[in-house]
Amino acid sequence: MSLRERIATPDGKRRFVRAIFATIADRYDFITAFLSYGQDRRWKRRLIDLAAPRAGARALDLATGTGDIAFALAARGARVVGLDITLRMIELARRKGAAQPMVSFLVGDMLALPFPPGSFDIVTTGYGLRNVPNLATAIDEIQRVLSPGGQLLSLDFNRPSNRAVRSAYLAYLTVVGAALGWMLHRDPDTYRYIPASIRQYPGAAAVAGMFEARGFTGVRWYPVLGGLMTIHHATRT
Ligand SMILES: C[S@@+](CC[C@H](N)C(=O)[O-])C[C@H]1O[C@@H](n2cnc3c(N)ncnc32)[C@H](O)[C@@H]1O
Known part of the structure; x- marks a missing residue:
């Protein structure tokens, strides 16, 4: 079965995503720095600057991985x-944050958050929304756990609307991803998943529209890396 077919259904994508992040967790920080040419930290700093949390704000970082955004x-x-x-991601995040009293980590599904309504002032996610099998459910859950006036910030790859740019970008990610997957895991699909998931993703403008349709206001999106990536910022009504 091709990669595209494996992630074509919500259930298939859920299984695939769980398997690959468990596989790559121990190399995740290296891979992220490598694939972003070291820019990922800068993009996350920009997201944190936009969030501008006040002291004591209640924040939830979804798909936290090894916890970069949570620590920031x-x-x-x-x-x-x-x-x-992914349990292994949470283990690595906990190890990094052993001396950080302001952060705690837990294993959970962002499609079924274990928090009552209005629990947080800020919800962030880095490369999270593109990976869920049901984007609308994820946005509804974020909306539910945010308090009125709370902020949502999401950093992710974009799906460029220009067809030529999109083709070149996805071809580049496919070649680099396949080579890296083969070198590190003897499985080219491990990182070919990135362009495959971008193909499925509606793109920054459509995601902004989904936020608006699901109870968010003041929705803005900021192009990163010439529009190949995006930071979304929205406020819960
Ligand atoms: C590309 S990593 C991003 C990690 C981190 N946010 C960062 O910016 O570096 C995507 C993460 O999403 C997590 N993930 C995928 N599906 C999820 C879900 N349904 N609920 C929570 N986390 C999920 C994966 O386990 C993985 O750690």
Whole structure:
């Protein structure tokens, strides 16, 4: 079965995503720095600057991975929960944050958040929304756990609307991803998943429209890397 077929259904994508992030967790930080040419930290800093958390703000970082965004929010004085579906990611995040009293981590699914309505002032996610099998459900869950006036910030790859740009970008990611997947895991699909998931993704403008349709206002999106990536910023009504 091709990669595209494997992630074509919500259930197939859920299984595939769980398997690959468990596989790559121990190399995740290296891979992220490598594939972004070291720019990822800068993009995440920009997201944190936009969030501008006040001291004591209640923040939730979804698909937290090894916790970069969670730690950065805590460094600005927020009280942060980092949530991820991959146990190994959470183990690595906990190890990095052993001496950080403002951050806690838990294993969980961002499609069924274990928090009551209105629990957070800020919800962030880095490369999270593109990976869920049901984007609308993820946005509804974020909306539910945010308090009125709370902020949502999401950093992710974009799906360029220009067909030529999109083809070149996806071809580049496919070649680099396949080579890296083969070198590190003897499986080219491991990182070919990135362009495959971008193909499925509606793109920044459509995602902004989904936020608006699901109870968010003041929705803005900021192009990153010439529009190949995006930071979304929205406020819960
Ligand atoms: C590309 S990593 C991003 C990690 C981190 N946010 C960052 O910016 O570096 C995507 C993460 O999403 C997590 N993930 C995928 N599906 C999820 C879900 N349904 N609920 C929570 N986390 C999920 C994966 O386990 C993985 O750690």
